[in-house]
Amino acid sequence: MEKVVIFAFVGELPCFAHALLNGLDMQERGWDVKLVIEGAATRLIKELAEPDKPFASLYAKARKAGLIDGVCRACAKMMGTLAAAEEQGLPLLDDMHGHPSMAGYSEAGYRIITM
Numbered sequence: 001m002e003k004v005v006i007f008a009f010v011g012e013l014p015c016f017a018h019a020l021l022n023g024l025d026m027q028e029r030g031w032d033v034k035l036v037i038e039g040a041a042t043r044l045i046k047e048l049a050e051p052d053k054p055f056a057s058l059y060a061k062a063r064k065a066g067l068i069d070g071v072c073r074a075c076a077k078m079m080g081t082l083a084a085a086e087e088q089g090l091p092l093l094d095d096m097h098g099h100p101s102m103a104g105y106s107e108a109g110y111r112i113i114t115m
Contacts, residue, residue: 002031005069005110007102011040011079013047017055019115020062027067034069034110035062036093036100042076046084063088074098 004026008019019035026033037045048059062068070091076082085092093100102112 003110004031005034005036005105005112007036007038007112007114008041009039009114011043013044013055015115016041016044017058020058023067024062024065027065033067035067036069037071039075042071042081043079045071045088046081049084049088070100072099
């Protein structure tokens, strides 16, 4: 089985939507896929929780499918969306000086894709 973790860094909504789309596509093909929301992309989690925003339904689908493994705690704090992540029940990842560790995913057998 393919094991992939997508680290979504880019804070532009169309780029983040592609991370969601690809993650869901891989998951639908039977892959073990995780999405980590990192960097500037963390600022999108508050906006995407609003149902009338573009790509909000795609974000909701990804959340419901369990695709989102977590959000970078340090970046969410910096982008002002830490409370939004907590309200949405998204896991906060901070095992590497406040950020998620790519090495941890690699050691668990995941191929890392950055977007």
